[in-house]
Amino acid sequence: MQNKKRNKLLIEISGLILAILWLTPFYLMVVNAFKTKKGIFSDILGLPEEGTFENFKQAFIDLDFIRSFFYSLFISVGSLALIIIFSSMAGYALARNKSKLSSGIFMVFVAAMLIPFQSVMIPLISLFGQVEMLNPAGLIFMYLGFGSSLSIFLYHGAMASIPVSLDEAATIDGANKWQIFWRIVFPMLKPISVTVMILNVIWIWNDYLLPSLVLSQETATIPLKMFFFFGQYTKQWHLALAGLTIAIVPVIIVYFFAQKHIIKGVTDGAVK
């Protein structure tokens, strides 16, 4: 009994230390966003002596926040929609058609997860450049390609929980393949679709490297715009931190509404 109490205490203390470690960068970001440039360097850890909202106003203008938020949203939502639509259909087709060919195609998708992005980025950019697709639409197609492997893997596994008899009942009822998938199977894939959406939105929204290679200044996303404040000779920390604070607000709002699904999604992704 004593051991149990002691172990519980140890776990709680460890959790507290980890929480402090995790939250410290956020604390530093938010607290220093309200300080002037001088104020940040005079006391980085303390609360602002004279809080100011000027940083936020300036960052909002310099980031062209509404435009960059729009492009982040457009690219994320567009990519997610295509990933969910095509990956779910592919997972369904590969799971329901049991043959050597479908197993082979599935293995190819799974193997593609092992390919690091850095090894394909240059030929990819070169190819898309040749067909003039170095723009938000082209980026969406790239995310579709990179995001499909894991998503198809997840959908393929989820299909095991949907009895084939439902497909057969719908076939007897007179539904065609399209109707069977969209009216019967896809609604039942809602939990895994939420998982796929959450796992993909996390990396697509925060991605820097691929948008930096594809997008121009006019169509830059929020992560790209952040580096506006880091010049060759000077770093405008007060504006950068204010910009970062603004940038995470939409993420926090989404998290508050979807936290149950996010936790489940990350857990499922880890288990799978």
Place this chain on the structure above:
Amino acid sequence: MKQVELINLSKSYEKQTEVLNEINLSIDEGEFFVLVGPSGSGKSTLLRMIAGLEDITSGVLKINEKVVNHLPPKDRDLSMVFQNYALYPHLSVEQNILFGLHAKKVAKKEQQKRLHETADMMGLGSLLKRKPKQLSGGQRQRVALARSVVSECPLCLMDEPLSNLDAKLRAHMRMEIRRLQKRLGLTMVYVTHDQVEAMTMGDRIMVLNEGKIQQVGDPITLYNEPANLFVASFIGSPKMNMGQAKIEDHHLVIENELKIPLDLTELLKITKNKGLTVGMRAEHIFRGEAEETTHLLEVVNVEQLGNETLLTFEIGKELWTAKWLGQWQVSVGNKVPVNISMKNMSFFDSETGELIKAASTPTNQEVVAI
């Protein structure tokens, strides 16, 4: 009219594993036809081939006198009830019932008319807005039936629809399904592994084993005149009592233990040299009354069912069961007088399993309605 015709229908997987072997069968319009057999006998595969959910390796399938081998299920004018009901979990009862009509683009007014008629018939009026997970097993079964009925297809296929229900509900639903079939005049092809369901529901039964037809006939014929040992042991509860027999000194000797005197006329009917297996129904081992007692047998097990008593005896290496109506106070170890007569025995060829001679059946008693 023949609603369904199977002509030399066969099914094999990868040209090696033969699941069904040259099935020839015809099912009349309005008939309740039962496919019965043990697990792996091919009955569900046969049903799925009729439905169009499995390809036909060889042979011809006709529905309404039209060859349908390559016709998709939706064009075969049939409905199906699955073992696990296959209700769409995210749709309400109403949406489940109407799904097929919606897919076939039936007019909305007609959909609603059929929905309400069917819901009234199946007692689902108050459940239309519920989801399947909010229903009991029996209610889900009725929704699955309603989905079939609302399609107004003349042919209905059922794949072990009662196997997920408890015994009491199963007995009730057996009756409901049969009444529904008679009321609507549907042709039903019903698959089950339960011989009680087969006997109580079917107009005709087909017994399948290892992909081959063992016998086709009405329930009473299968019960009284089983074509072979498999049908004899499969149909009837309790199972038919069986034993190896030989003829010695004008006696029929069963399992080297039970001796029954033979007369000449009986001897002529069964060849002395053949390996013989005898079968006897439990209800034909009568209680011996005074001079009618033929044997004294020691009881090794007693089962009291309330309306009848089952007594088990050891006959050689076999266990034979007697079924006596009523409640009999018998204990294990008691020696009870029984009457065992050859006229109640069926004889089978031990090598081929085929029937040589069936037990004498009682004259049919008819009830005259006043």
